[in-house]
Amino acid sequence: MIPFPDSRLAAQIAFVVEIDRLKTVLRQTLLTDSSRRENDAEHSWHIATMAFLLAEYADRTVEIGRVARMLLIHDIVEIDAGDTFIHDEAGHEDKEERERKAAARLFGLLPADQAGEYAALWQEYEARETADSRFADALDRLQPLLHNFETEGATWKPFGVTRAQVERLTPRIEAGSKRLGAYARALVDEAVARGYLAP
Amino acid sequence: MIPFPDSRLAAQIAFVVEIDRLKTVLRQTLLTDSSRRENDAEHSWHIATMAFLLAEYADRTVEIGRVARMLLIHDIVEIDAGDTFIHDEAGHEDKEERERKAAARLFGLLPADQAGEYAALWQEYEARETADSRFADALDRLQPLLHNFETEGATWKPFGVTRAQVERLTPRIEAGSKRLGAYARALVDEAVARGYLAP
Numbered sequence A, B: 001m002i003p004f005p006d007s008r009l010a011a012q013i014a015f016v017v018e019i020d021r022l023k024t025v026l027r028q029t030l031l032t033d034s035s036r037r038e039n040d041a042e043h044s045w046h047i048a049t050m051a052f053l054l055a056e057y058a059d060r061t062v063e064i065g066r067v068a069r070m071l072l073i074h075d076i077v078e079i080d081a082g083d084t085f086i087h088d089e090a091g092h093e094d095k096e097e098r099e100r101k102a103a104a105r106l107f108g109l110l111p112a113d114q115a116g117e118y119a120a121l122w123q124e125y126e127a128r129e130t131a132d133s134r135f136a137d138a139l140d141r142l143q144p145l146l147h148n149f150e151t152e153g154a155t156w157k158p159f160g161v162t163r164a165q166v167e168r169l170t171p172r173i174e175a176g177s178k179r180l181g182a183y184a185r186a187l188v189d190e191a192v193a194r195g196y197l198a199p
Helices: A007-024 A040-053 A064-073 A095-107 A112-127 A131-150 A163-167 A170-174 A178-193 B007-024 B040-053 B064-073 B095-107 B112-127 B131-150 B163-167 B170-174 B178-193
Strands: A026-030 A037-039 B026-030 B037-039
Touching (some): A007 A040, A007 B131, A037 A040, A040 A131, A040 B040, A040 B064, A064 A112, A064 A131, A131 A170, A131 A178, A163 A178, A178 B007, B007 B037, B007 B040, B026 B131, B037 B040, B064 B131, B095 B112, B131 B170
Antiparallel strands (some): B026 B037
8 A cells, every 4th residue: 555644544544455355255155146155245235235224123223324334344353264154163162262363453453543443343243232233133144044045045955054043043133123033034934835944 | 035914024125135136246346356356245345334434534524324325325226237437438328327227126126215215315426416425426436546556557457547537536536535535646646656557
């Protein structure tokens, strides 16, 4: 990046360039047309857009711009830590430590005030205790269900994912939105009925 | 998509699934690692994230969550209309008509209130008259400069883009942020000095 006589802006631009790598972190989820695996950046775009579109279904009062901001940065740690498949139990053992280090390095590229602000926003997302983070997490859980349904279980089938495994995550949708949770349950019923998901 | 006894939510989910196709609309810009062309969805993620990170540089008062929402949906019309390269003058002749039709079809998938709201938000972005849309446009113009600089002119060189062509767009960055405009001008100077961009 070019030398520029403004170290604050230079640090922000360095971060903007660094996070471009999120476009190369692949998830297990396929695009709905099954053409390829989805990457973290486009996934983050999708759920941040969903936040605005589906804001009316949040059960508690949320600051929707803040929910979107949280979703835009929620996967940035995966630039260093990689994507851990939600049903990969072994991968989850050291996930927290890997992601904590990644957050320190990546958000640490920003000026100190923003580094603190973004690290805190990411931690809030991870903790799932506030209204904003619960609604954000609900969308992050709902979107791959839609993709799996559209692709007739493209991620579920090769990993042998069962209905019980998917249903362990449904309460996280319900924790942000009862309505979206009900939708997810209906989607799972239909996925099993159609043979996209093992009973 | 499954039948669900709530036509409002069903319409919203149909839109969420339809816009997944934005991930398959390719831009001329390469990722900063030059590995491949960028798609519209990940580009939209990048600039919406930049909106929050660089909000302090907006010259006029902006509602930054609204700027981000605008950026998340600003390219959705390209699902039908395709991406028109900024320096492709012939392609721009019928761009407006193609995009108007695309907006009618795509936002028309939403419930009527949201269809109107999102079409208006997109039109506001396109008109570049409000503080929010000018700052949004500044970021949309700045990001490909960063990518071209990082890839040593990967899009500029094959299309024979000159400094004068790039500088015709700099006022659009300045219209949203004098500071980011100054950064862009310095970046262009350096790109020419390094031979990434034709003088």
